[in-house]
Amino acid sequence: MTIKRLSQLRIFSVFLATALCAGATYAADPGVTDTEIVIGLHAPLSGPLAAFGQDPLQAAKMWYEDINKKGGIHGRKIRVIAEDDKCNANEVGALARKFVTVDKVFMINGGSCTASVVGAQEFVNREKVPFVMLNASGDPAVFPATRYVFGAFPGSQGAIGAGIMGFAIEGLKGKRIAYIAHNDEYGASNYGAAKALADKAGAQIVAYERIALSITDVTAPMLNVRASNPDVIISAAYPAPAVLIAQKAAEYGMKQPLVQAIQGIPAPEVFAKNVGNNDALKNFYYSAPVNDLPDGPKQIKWLEMYKKAYPDRLVPSVFMVYGISSAMVVTTALEKVGKNLTRERFVDAMETVKLDSGIMAAPFEFGKGRRDALRAQSIFKFDGVKSTLMPGFYTWDGSTTSPK
Amino acid sequence: MSSMALYQSIASGIVSGCVYALVALSVVLIFKASDVVNFAGGEFVMLGAFAGLGALTFLEVPYFLAYAMAAVALFFLGAIFNKVVLEGVLKRAKHGQRTLVAMVIATLGLSYVIKGGVRLFSFTEEVRRLPSAFSGPPIFIGPVVMQWQDIAIVSISLALMLALYIFFQKTLTGKVLRATSQNPRAAALVGIPVQLMQLYSWGLACAIAGVSGVLIGAKLPVSPDFGGPIMLLAFAAAIIGGFTSLPGVVIGGILLGIIQNLVGITISSTAIAVTPFVVIMLVLVFRPQGLLGGRHRIKKV
Numbered sequence: 175m176t177i178k179r180l181s182q183l184r185i186f187s188v189f190l191a192t193a194l195c196a197g198a199t200y201a202a203d204p205g206v207t208d209t210e211i212v213i214g215l216h217a218p219l220s221g222p223l224a225a226f227g228q229d230p231l232q233a234a235k236m237w238y239e240d241i242n243k244k245g246g247i248h249g250r251k252i253r254v255i256a257e258d259d260k261c262n263a264n265e266v267g268a269l270a271r272k273f274v275t276v277d278k279v280f281m282i283n284g285g286s287c288t289a290s291v292v293g294a295q296e297f298v299n300r301e302k303v304p305f306v307m308l309n310a311s312g313d314p315a316v317f318p319a320t321r322y323v324f325g326a327f328p329g330s331q332g333a334i335g336a337g338i339m340g341f342a343i344e345g346l347k348g349k350r351i352a353y354i355a356h357n358d359e360y361g362a363s364n365y366g367a368a369k370a371l372a373d374k375a376g377a378q379i380v381a382y383e384r385i386a387l388s389i390t391d392v393t394a395p396m397l398n399v400r401a402s403n404p405d406v407i408i409s410a411a412y413p414a415p416a417v418l419i420a421q422k423a424a425e426y427g428m429k430q431p432l433v434q435a436i437q438g439i440p441a442p443e444v445f446a447k448n449v450g451n452n453d454a455l456k457n458f459y460y461s462a463p464v465n466d467l468p469d470g471p472k473q474i475k476w477l478e479m480y481k482k483a484y485p486d487r488l489v490p491s492v493f494m495v496y497g498i499s500s501a502m503v504v505t506t507a508l509e510k511v512g513k514n515l516t517r518e519r520f521v522d523a524m525e526t527v528k529l530d531s532g533i534m535a536a537p538f539e540f541g542k543g544r545r546d547a548l549r550a551q552s553i554f555k556f557d558g559v560k561s562t563l564m565p566g567f568y569t570w571d572g573s574t575t576s577p578k
Numbered sequence: 579m580s581s582m583a584l585y586q587s588i589a590s591g592i593v594s595g596c597v598y599a600l601v602a603l604s605v606v607l608i609f610k611a612s613d614v615v616n617f618a619g620g621e622f623v624m625l626g627a628f629a630g631l632g633a634l635t636f637l638e639v640p641y642f643l644a645y646a647m648a649a650v651a652l653f654f655l656g657a658i659f660n661k662v663v664l665e666g667v668l669k670r671a672k673h674g675q676r677t678l679v680a681m682v683i684a685t686l687g688l689s690y691v692i693k694g695g696v697r698l699f700s701f702t703e704e705v706r707r708l709p710s711a712f713s714g715p716p717i718f719i720g721p722v723v724m725q726w727q728d729i730a731i732v733s734i735s736l737a738l739m740l741a742l743y744i745f746f747q748k749t750l751t752g753k754v755l756r757a758t759s760q761n762p763r764a765a766a767l768v769g770i771p772v773q774l775m776q777l778y779s780w781g782l783a784c785a786i787a788g789v790s791g792v793l794i795g796a797k798l799p800v801s802p803d804f805g806g807p808i809m810l811l812a813f814a815a816a817i818i819g820g821f822t823s824l825p826g827v828v829i830g831g832i833l834l835g836i837i838q839n840l841v842g843i844t845i846s847s848t849a850i851a852v853t854p855f856v857v858i859m860l861v862l863v864f865r866p867q868g869l870l871g872g873r874h875r876i877k878k879v
Contacts (some may be wrong), residue, residue: 221697222697222703222802225700225703329775357848383847384846384847384851385847385848385850386847386848386851388803388806388807388851389595389807389850389851390594390807390808391591391594391800391835391838391839393586393587393590393594393839393842394587394838394839394841394843394847394850395841395842395847395850397583397586397587397842397843398842398843398847401580401583413704413705413799414705414798414799414801414803414804417705417707417799418798418799425716425723425725426723427723429721440704441704444704444705444706447706447707448706448707448799450707450709450710450715451713452714490772510608570661
């Protein structure tokens with residue numbers, strides 16, 4: 175073979191390799207073209223849990239439409255396919271399959287209920303489709319972390335437990351803490367994180383009362399709490415038992431501060447009405463993942479933006495902003511990837527996201543082994559009429575301990 | 579365990595127990611009248627609570643009227659269910675065909691229908707408590723602290739139980755209902771309209787459940803899932819006291835309320851949830867007919 179022939183062969187080989195690589199690069203993933211990115215969006219839009227899904231989903235759509243009005247992401251507009259998942263694991267699993275195999279979406283952004291998002295986890299990891307939760311905490315889906323699933327935008331149970339314990343110790347200078355949680359995996363999760371923090375800070379958990387979700391009489395747990403003589407009482411109970419706990423604490427003349435996790439107080443004014451006695455709330459605090467009240471200076475712009483987009487939604491639910499947060503993280507990662515968008519690059523970009531949304535208590539952050547977005551909580555003081563944001567926020571370092 | 583905690587547990591247990599006893603009365607009434615265990619009993623309680631909530635907050639009626647409205651509404655609902663569904667099952671049964679399973683399944687189905695129907699109203703998404711009929715600072719009876727609402731629950735429950743006792747023992751209708759429940763065939767032979775009496779029993783039992791709902795709803799936050807746990811405890815109370823004895827279920831309910839609290843302060847709060855089941859097992863092993871139940875008999879459900 176002559177030198178000239180060899181050179182021609184080399185040049186041709188390089189050209190062929192480049193063409194193949196370029197072709198491989200631009201053998202685009204489904205849901206991506208030069209002009210659009212297709213996202214499958216889902217939340218409960220009907221059934222008893224529609225209140226958790228309707229506003230967050232619409233808020234996410236609103237964010238994507240706003241991005242499109244500003245020119246899209248590197249010239250690509252976001253096209254959303256929205257479905258109702260009824261907060262049901264089977265439904266979410268079926269929708270994941272539909273999105274991927276029929277609608278050929280690039281990624282899925284959905285889920286308002288922890289139990290339901292778990293239904294898609296195995297499928298999306300097997301098919302290597304990015305799945306970013308909407309407003310579900312999704313603890314079982316983010317711990318342990320799997321490559322393609324991102325979530326816990328309102329904070330996981332660990333973040334909640336550490337947040338309220340952090341406030342009890344740092345904010346209220348508590349040294350003897352009584353902790354009331356449910357006797358399920360979520361109760362164990364929030365207590366585990368809380369205990370780890372208490373151990374590090376040298377605070378003592380003097381009572382740990384595990385109560386059933388369906389408890390109708392909290393006499394015994396509260397007598398045990400009273401007998402332990404705590405400085406601060408923490409409750410991670412859900413709404414109905416949370417009301418009973420606040421009532422019983424007042425009934426027994428317990429003057430210690432009571433710090434209630436967000437899951438027990440979705441609407442403070444309804445909580446106050448249920449307790450029925452504002453004197454019981456003289457020393458009452460609750461946690462929340464957001465950085466302000468819905469009509470506070472830091473949140474008002476989101477509320478106004480949403481009301482402009484959906485004028486029929488006179489009173490959006492408190493979960494509305496979680497939908498904006500989730501969509502904001504998605505578009506941030508899409509921006510980071512650039513023009514050469516693939517699912518793998520998107521997941522890699524998500525792992526580098528550190529975003530202060532201006533909505534939540536602290537910046538969102540993911541990482542190589544981390545898939546829970548928010549590890550902080552704000553604290554509000556509530557006197558039965560007005561909520562007041564307490565300074566700062568309380569962060570979880572990710573450590574947990576097995577509850578005794 | 580301090581003596582203060584002991585007395586408080588007993589006092590609060592009596593209050594809870596009265597609630598379980600009232601609901602259990604409703605279950606036992608139906609069982610005695612038609613041999614059917616009403617698995618929708620908890621949902622009737624829940625419906626009564628929401629009916630009371632609606633009457634008090636939307637119609638702004640006085641409390642006694644809220645009780646009356648819940649009782650009347652639930653009376654008719656129970657009577658209609660008996661007439662349309664249960665009698666329908668009996669009519670369609672062939673001669674000699676056992677209908678008990680079908681009727682029990684019908685009550686299970688009714689529980690889902692009621693729960694699903696209540697969920698259609700967005701108002702029920704949040705847990706809500708009925709406004710208290712009695713407010714004010716707690717009262718102290720020795721070392722024990724009680725709310726006025728607790729006193730009301732015990733008083734109204736006992737008054738209702740006394741009224742039922744008088745009704746069944748002293749009035750003609752009550753005696754006729756008892757006769758029908760004890761021996762329907764003999765009652766029919768003497769001219770008692772058995773189906774009408776069973777309809778009244780269902781109506782009365784559901785009315786009691788409705789009143790219980792209004793009573794309980796002023797203490798416990800109400801939600802569509804509120805009836806299930808209450809029903810479980812009512813069952814336990816009925817089994818402890820005796821499924822065929824009205825006084826028995828009263829004692830069973832109060833005992834259960836006290837035992838739960840004592841378990842909570844002596845063992846752990848986690849054990850409270852399993853206490854009713856442990857007590858049920860013990861009763862079934864050692865005295866299956868319950869404390870005041872009649873002769874031991876077994877029926878397959």
